[in-house]
Amino acid sequence: MAVQSTRLPLPAVKKYVVIFLVAGYLAINLFRIGQDYFIQQLNNLVVLPLAMGLSLLALFLWQRVAVGKRAKWLWLGLTVGWMLWTVAEWWWAIAALIQEEVPYPSPADIFWLVGYIFLFWGLGIRIRLMPKIAYPEQKLILWLVSIFFSVAALIFVFIPIWQSNEPGAFVENTLNILYPLMDLVLLILSVRLFFAYRQGVYGGGWLWFLVGFVFLSVADLLFAYASTVDLYYPEQQLNFLSTLGVDVPYNLAYLFWIIGALKLGMFQQSARNVGVSDVIDEIESATFNFVPNTHILVFTRQDDAVVEVSHNYPCVFQEESVRGRYVGHVLGIADNEMEKLLEDIKRFKVVAERPYFAMTRFGKQQVGISGMADTNPAGEYFGAMILVRLYCSDYSFDTRLSTYQREMIRSVLKKTGTERKRDDEAKTLLARYYSILLRAIYQRVLIEGGSILADALLSDLQVTIRQKSWAMVLNSDFVLNVQGMSYAEAVQALRELYDFSVLYGARAVNEASIQALLETVNDKFDPTVLENITYAQQFSAT
DSSP states (O other): OOOOOOOOOHHHHHHHHHHHHHHHHHHHHHHTOSOHHHHHHHHHHTHHHHHHHHHHHHHHIIIIIOOSHHHHHHHHHHHHHHHHHHHHHHHHHHHHHHSSSOOSSOHHHHHHHHHHHHHHHHHHHHHHHSOOOOOHHHHHHHHHHHHHHHHHHIIIIIHHHHHTOOTTOHHHHHHHHHHHHHHHHHHHHHHHHHTTOOOSHHHHHHHHHHHHHHHHHHHHHHHHHHHHTTOSSGGGOOOHIIIIIIIHHHHHHHHHHHHHHHHHHHHHHTTTTSSOHHHHHHHHHOOOOOOOOEEEEEEEETTSBEEEEOTTHHHHOOOSOOTTSBHHHHHTOOHHHHHHHHHHHHHHSEEEEEEEEEEETTEEEEEEEEEEEEEOTTOOEEEEEEEEEEOOSOTTGGGGOOHHHHHHHHHHHHHTTHHHHHHHHHHHHHHHHHHHHHHHHHHHHHHHHOHHHHHHHHHHHHHHHHHTTOSOEEOTTOOEEOTTSOHHHHHHHHHHHHHHHHHHHHHHTOHHHHHHHHHHHHHHSOHHHHHHHHHHTTOOOO
């Protein structure tokens, strides 16, 4: 009779071993198991193998896993930063064993400080690779959290350190301020990345990284506070601030980084550039037409002189005094082109958007201009409302608009047909983006799962489109056409097809392979493209 094995698989055994060791380490510090000297030395030494293991894993990720030029630079920054910190940890530990008191400053401080710079570099690249925060609520929360941490650090860390400065000890006093300052920056960068968190396996790996950076930053700030008020192992005696507040989260940060590195190493290595060469070539050679994100409103009199401009006008144009000036000069449009536009507005009352080139703060730039005539009850023309749409790298310009200006812009957009044109622009951009992602998933399934599974994916997507009666076309080359749908319907449908494809790919191949694939493909897009795609999925009229 066959006997079924009840042994756990090796990965599960390793996971439970780690959980057991971490629980034991926490119990020792929480319940003070052992002498104070033993616990203090344990906290000092446990970081050494963790730091060494992290450096080796980071080096592996940089050399063999990171795909794309920007990803290489990102992992170079993180790897060098962690390796410098590893040298600092070992230097300090060896010095503490052979000397009664480690000098301050010491050579270890050089490695720690330079390591911060490289870590800032790596995290900065990660931030630039992620789409900018599009929602005002998220920006507000980020600012409030950053201000809270900054004020708390100022009150409990920087002011006490400044008040306790020793005269003549310039280097020591500088380092005392510099360390918590860099930890505060590291903390704020980590919080910023939390708002760009991506779900899935790859995003889960980065989540471990961010938790590690937060733990280390908070631990270092508490260390700076405790050291200033003589609460960090006072007279070599234990207290919870020294152990659970400083040492434990500091050491756990290295463990979290290792877990994140293992996740990324296992999941991305299996998906490194397999079956996406055609997709990557398409992305790198493509030109994406951005959806304009800035709307400027201009009101004119009967004589075509400007009466008022929207509050965001100075963000784009250089003219300071505009009232009473000819509208063409205010918008940097050639006289003959503006005269023709005004003539048509006066004649037809409503003019759909037309393309022009305008001279802005950023140089000669393509804009779209539409307009409506203002008439009195007798139908006589006495001015115009002119709307200018253009793309700007800064997405905040429209936040300067007043409520009245937003309402007027919505009215012009709708009555001139520009709203429909804007929706078509957004649908075209989104359809192309999701076509690329769906084709990448299809190619991965084709290579790893075979043609039957790949063809089934295409068939299932087409069946879904028919069953939901979407006015959408998906051909065998995974080219999507959604122009027959409304904007809201297209956004929802594209997202549903994408989610379905990701789930299908995860079942047909594996989740790790699909998530790593999508991360690789998205890394090939220029960040400005991803930012405009994010905007195109959630914009309102202004």
